[in-house]
Amino acid sequence: MIRKRFLGLTLAAFTALGSAQAGTEIRFDGFPDFDSSLKKILPEFKKVHPDIEVKYLMNNWGDHHNKLTTNLATGSGAGDVVVVDVAKIGAFAQSGGLVDLSTTFNAGQYKDQFPAYAWAQGQDTSGHQFGMPVDLGPGVMYYRNDIAEQMGVNINDVIKSWDSYIEYGKKLKEKNIYLIASAADVAEAILTTTVEEGNGIFFDADGKPLLTSPRFIRAFETAKKIRDLGLDARVSAWTNEWYEGFKSGSVATQLSGAWLLGHLKNWIAPQTAGKWRVSNLPDGIYGSWGGSFLAIPKQSAHKKEAWELIKFMTLNQDIQKLAFRTIAAFPANVNTYDDPMFDEPIEFLGGQKARRLFAEIAAKVKPVKPAKGDHIARSIVMDNALMEVLDNGRDIREALEEAERLLKRRLRTL
Numbered sequence: 001m002i003r004k005r006f007l008g009l010t011l012a013a014f015t016a017l018g019s020a021q022a023g024t025e026i027r028f029d030g031f032p033d034f035d036s037s038l039k040k041i042l043p044e045f046k047k048v049h050p051d052i053e054v055k056y057l058m059n060n061w062g063d064h065h066n067k068l069t070t071n072l073a074t075g076s077g078a079g080d081v082v083v084v085d086v087a088k089i090g091a092f093a094q095s096g097g098l099v100d101l102s103t104t105f106n107a108g109q110y111k112d113q114f115p116a117y118a119w120a121q122g123q124d125t126s127g128h129q130f131g132m133p134v135d136l137g138p139g140v141m142y143y144r145n146d147i148a149e150q151m152g153v154n155i156n157d158v159i160k161s162w163d164s165y166i167e168y169g170k171k172l173k174e175k176n177i178y179l180i181a182s183a184a185d186v187a188e189a190i191l192t193t194t195v196e197e198g199n200g201i202f203f204d205a206d207g208k209p210l211l212t213s214p215r216f217i218r219a220f221e222t223a224k225k226i227r228d229l230g231l232d233a234r235v236s237a238w239t240n241e242w243y244e245g246f247k248s249g250s251v252a253t254q255l256s257g258a259w260l261l262g263h264l265k266n267w268i269a270p271q272t273a274g275k276w277r278v279s280n281l282p283d284g285i286y287g288s289w290g291g292s293f294l295a296i297p298k299q300s301a302h303k304k305e306a307w308e309l310i311k312f313m314t315l316n317q318d319i320q321k322l323a324f325r326t327i328a329a330f331p332a333n334v335n336t337y338d339d340p341m342f343d344e345p346i347e348f349l350g351g352q353k354a355r356r357l358f359a360e361i362a363a364k365v366k367p368v369k370p371a372k373g374d375h376i377a378r379s380i381v382m383d384n385a386l387m388e389v390l391d392n393g394r395d396i397r398e399a400l401e402e403a404e405r406l407l408k409r410r411l412r413t414l
Contacts, residue, residue, distance in 0.1 A: 026309065027057060029056070031059060032058055034292075044322075045309060049308055052305050052309070054309060056079075064083070065084075065088050071297065071299070072092070072096075072299075073097070078297040078300070080303070080309075081296060081310060082296070085291075086290060097297055097299075098297060098298065099130070099295070099303060101132065104307075114314075115362055122293050123370060131295045133292075134313055134329070135259070136290075137288055139285075139289035139365075140281065141255050141281055143155060144249055144251075147172070151171055151175070159280060161282065162190075165283075166226060169231035172231070177251070178233040178251045180233070180251065180254060181232065182234065184386055185254070187386055190283075201368055202373070202374055203371040207371065211403050211407060212400050223386065227390045233250065257288070261278070265328075274347070274348070276350070277352055279357075287365055291332070342355040342359055343356055381400075384403065385402070385403040
């Protein structure tokens, strides 16, 4: 997901902007690169709300969410505004520890300013809003254009289907180049973008697990084929090996969110400027790959001031665009998409006008109903069952059947 890039980092910052003055002080809890964005956003917020002082606390992605889980369970220790990744928002919305923004602040009046799928992601199963979308992760494929040209292939032919994508991988293998860092990314793309209407990713409309359905089998089979053919580097995201694959050109494509652009450009592989391009995901699919939400813990003593900051960061089009320019956090507010900046050529991508593609994809992503057990199901499927299949050669149906049995047991304890 959009923020797991920081799981291996040990960064913790506690910074105050502005001098200590009389007024209400609130705290913003999040994970990098929100600190880079806040350094530019908070001075603008101060101009509008001079009576509100904002401090912020940054921890790496995993530590931040673990800490928030504890804070909400104990009823103390959380900031007034907290960032929640899309992979976690469903569980937190159901936790009972966040303010219902629908009833407390009438957040529903802003629904039309965000893509339907992002708005739905911030809700609990009853349709109450607990998170305001602040950035999105339109799913795309980054690819090395220099390698594609050397191979004499048209990327549009490559992404026609998963079969054509794999065929490209076979050609790359002859040149000792990997198609993708990890086959697991392909499984995730299929699982999250081909959800049947009315269903969630892991559960159907009645809350029954879908882990043995054709969608899961197809996702696992496609990923396993890539692994068995030796087309992936078997490298996990946000590791030194992952970075090196992008720097050296030993990995030709990466399925990800639009946000990866900022990291490739700013610190992962800046020396590869001009060699990358971006396309739609293979097989004609559209989906979200990451994204973040802003929420208010019930324990906050300054909910009104916290809501003012959330509105400023999500409804103010200039601020949404500022974050986009600063950390490549794709705007959640659809009213920004007509801005001329979306048609600006991006030098790192060889002059490609990729922001327009991001916006078009964001408009095509369909809502997926959240479920209380999504976070448990994701761990069981992606971290356990899929790895058993890819790394240990376990039978796909057997792995998924066991995963579904485990999930049903875990759900009984909720």
